[in-house]
Amino acid sequence: MVSTAKNFLASLTAEQRASVVFPFEDDERFFWHYIPSADIPKRYDRPRKGLTLSEMTSHQKALASALLSAGLSQQGFIKTTTIMSLEDILRIMEKDTAGRRNPERYHFSIFGEPSAEGTWAYRIEGHHVSLHFTVVKGKATGNPTFLGSNPGEVREGPRAGLRVLGAEEDKGRALMTALTPEQRKVALVAEKAYADILTERSRKAALAGQPSGLLESKMTPAQRKLLAVLIDEYIENLPGELAEQRRQRVKEAGLNVYFAWAGVIEKGGPHYYRVQSPTFLIEYDNTQNNANHIHSVWRDFEDDFGVDLLKEHYTSAPKEHGHDPHK
Incomplete structure (x- = not known):
C-alpha cells in the first residue's frame, strides 16, 4: 500500500495532487456514498472529492489501478473493476449522453502522507464502489467495504449472463x-x-x-x-x-x-x-x-475507518505524542 500510494502520488502534477491529498484528520475521510458521482451535489450540496480516472493520464491510471489492487485480493479486484465496467452497460441502456454513467468516474483520495511508520488512509469510490483503507504504524484495516451491481445480472447484449455479485x-x-x-x-x-x-x-x-x-x-x-x-x-x-x-x-x-x-x-x-x-x-x-x-x-x-486501530495506537503512544486516548 505504501509503495503503490507513493508511486501514484509521485506521478501527479501539483494541481492533481491538490485534488487527491487531504489531512488525515479531515472529516472528509468519513464521507462516503455508493450513488453515482453526478448525484452527490444534488443530494449533499457538495461534490464527491478526489481525482477521477478520467482526469488521469494513461500511466497515472495504471498506478491508480496498482493502488486499488494493493487493498484487494484477486477476487476483490476482479469484482471491483467489473462493477466499474457496468457503467458502460448502464450508459447504453439509459441512452446517457450527459456523462452520468462513466466507468472512469471513480475517485481516488489519500489522507495524510503514506509511510510505513505513520498514520494515513486512502479511499476509492464511485457508483457502487466505496473502499476505505487505514494504515497505522504498518498495520492496515479495510472497513467499510461496499460493492454493488446494476444490473445484478446482465440480461441482453454481448455480456448477457454476467453476474458480478x-x-x-x-x-x-x-x-x-x-x-x-x-x-x-x-x-x-x-x-x-x-x-x-x-x-x-x-x-x-x-x-x-x-x-x-x-x-x-x-x-x-x-x-x-x-x-x-x-x-x-x-x-x-x-x-x-x-x-x-x-x-x-x-x-x-x-x-x-x-x-x-x-x-x-x-x-x-x-x-x-x-x-x-x-x-x-x-x-x-x-x-x-x-x-x-x-x-x-x-x-x-x-474498526470502520480504522477507529479501533487508531485507539490502540493512541493508547500505547507516549504522552508527548500529543493525543488524548479518551477524546
Whole structure:
C-alpha cells in the first residue's frame, strides 16, 4: 500500500495532487456514498472529492489501478473493476449522453502522507464502489467495504449472463433454502424486502435494537458450513492480512452470529439478508430495478475507518505524542 500510494502520488502534477491529498484528520475521510458521482451535489450540496480516472493520464491510471489492487485480493479486484465496467452497460441502456454513467468516474483520495511508520488512509469510490483503507504504524484495516451491481445480472447484449455479485446472492439463498420451515420462520424478519441496506452510508455501523434472525447456535453443522461459506465470500475480497482480521472477528463471535432474511426466497424476487455478530455486520439487498440491482457491505462495529486501530495506537503512544486516548 505504501509503495503503490507513493508511486501514484509521485506521478501527479501539483494541481492533481491538490485534488487527491487531504489531512488525515479531515472529516472528509468519513464521507462516503455508493450513488453515482453526478448525484452527490444534488443530494449533499457538495461534490464527491478526489481525482477521477478520467482526469488521469494513461500511466497515472495504471498506478491508480496498482493502488486499488494493493487493498484487494484477486477476487476483490476482479469484482471491483467489473462493477466499474457496468457503467458502460448502464450508459447504453439509459441512452446517457450527459456523462452520468462513466466507468472512469471513480475517485481516488489519500489522507495524510503514506509511510510505513505513520498514520494515513486512502479511499476509492464511485457508483457502487466505496473502499476505505487505514494504515497505522504498518498495520492496515479495510472497513467499510461496499460493492454493488446494476444490473445484478446482465440480461441482453454481448455480456448477457454476467453476474458480478452472483456468489453473494446464491450463497445467501443456499443457506436460507437449507433451513427447516421452523428455522425459516425465525430467520425471516420481514415479508417485504427493505428498499436498501439498513445502515446505508452511516459513519458508524449501527442497527436499532437487538440482533434478529436465526442464531448460528440453532443451526445444524451443515447449515453452519453454508453460513461460513457465505461469510467467506465477503472476507476473501481482501488480501491476506486484512482477510485474516475479518476471520478473527468471526472467530471472536463464535456461534453468536445471526442470519436474517427479508422478502422473497425464490430467485428473481426482491430479497435482503444480513449476517450480524457483536463485532461485524454483512448486509445485502437486491430490490431495485425489479430485483436486479444489488447492494452489499461489510461493516466492522469497532474498526470502520480504522477507529479501533487508531485507539490502540493512541493508547500505547507516549504522552508527548500529543493525543488524548479518551477524546
